[in-house]
Amino acid sequence: MRYAAGLRSRLTLGIPAGLALLLLVVPLVALLTRADWARVPADLATPTVLPALRLSLLTTSTTAVLCLLLGTPLAWFLARSDHAATRWVRALLTVPLVLPPVVGGVALLMAWGRLGLIGQHLSPFGVQITFTTVAVVLAETFVAMPFYVLAVEGAMRGLDPRLESVARTLGASDLRYLRTVALPLVLPGVASGLALAWARALGEFGATLTFAGSYPGRTQTAPLAVYALLEQDPAVAISVSIVLLVVSVLVLALLRGRWLR
Amino acid sequence: MRRRGRGASSAAYGLVVLALAACGTTPAPAGDHVTVLAAASLTEAFEQLATDFEATHPGTSVEVSFGSSATLVQQVNQGAPAEVIALAGESAAKPLDRAAVKASTTFATNVLEIAVPPDNPAGVASIDDLDRPGLKVVLCAPSVPCGQAADATFASAGVSPSVVSREVDVKATLSKVRLGEADAAVVYHSDVVAAGDVVRGVAIPAAVNTTLRYPIITLSDDPTARSFVEFVVSDRGAATLRSLGFGTP
Structure with a gap:
């Protein structure tokens, strides 16, 4: 009797759990089985793919550097303040996390477009952001920065507040404390934040397509190339997808193995 | 960091549930209902034609989905449940699975x-x-x-x-x-x-x-699908197309 009840409850939980696993794993397995591994290297060297991969590498690295330079100070301010305004800023930061990327693209257009809030003041100087690699970096930073800031803020909140008091008594400025004490201690948080932000930037599609357009070598990143190739040469699109999948898994493995455990 | 990660994944969980719920609509059975795939350039024309067809053929409903011709052809080849497909140009129809085509006629330029x-x-x-x-x-x-x-x-x-x-x-x-x-x-x-x-x-x-010579292709023997195609190539359909800037053969 008890055995049957145990079995029933195991099934009640096990079936949805198995379904959940299938929903997640089947598409990935399907992609891997459809891949023709032998042709992957040749496919990556084609004139559409190579510039797209190079552009993705360039823009995602720039995004990571921007996160590091601008996001770290923001995380620092958020971590040390419990002001009501801080909570609002943090809530605001999570918006790009859940926003449909295409809506992010529209918002970026309204800000940086030729007729946009900021963009209209740039046009008289002959500067147009849309359709440039800068637009790709802006789109990627828009979606990736929140990941970085929230990761680093979490790590900074874990610091012993006495460290800062001691540093202050010794006459250290905020900047000096951040550089010599806080940052080295939260390095794992910074690294995982960077990896997350980088991976999110690599996958960016909707905001880039809407805001930056798609032109080989300039704004057509790897995900955009996959989308374009799917209509022209699906086999090449699958090869590029495989590479993006492998890279994502590598980032995940790096996170799990090195910093998250 | 870990706490944040979990928050993000539960948000993602909610999204998946929503997505599944939204995808649960099944295509209505053929008969009085026609599913049409049309090239993006036909957006205004086919919205008008679908409304006119429903008005003149009471009890029918036409559902039109728009996209690039290349995407639409791929959808049909992958088994999308559509009875009619209208494409921007004859060369766009070339990759279409021949076995799926019942009839094809040029209706606009x-x-x-x-x-x-x-x-x-x-x-x-x-x-x-x-x-x-x-x-x-x-x-x-x-x-x-x-x-x-x-x-x-x-x-x-x-x-x-x-x-x-x-x-x-x-x-x-x-x-x-x-x-x-x-x-x-x-x-x-x-x-x-x-x-x-x-x-x-x-x-x-x-x-x-x-x-470009636009073909309209019937993918099913469904009578409503056939009468929708007849409506598009009729004088009235041609007049609608011409009023929206198309040429007619």
């Missing part, structure tokens, strides 16, 4: 036109102006009919345009001009007509222009 913002800030007056350095020209992607037609037209005009983006379909291409981001876009004449006052058209001479 279209030519390319340059769309510029109403105030035409770059002063584009002809196709020859499009190779001016610094100009922001947007074309359709090379994989979709309007992109291929644009490439052919530029080749015969001997013009290398200053292209800043190649968009997924003709409506996305036009939207870059409507938003004021691009100085010019090469779209169909019908798109310029449908857009009304928000863009201005600059004609491309017939000598270099590319004419």
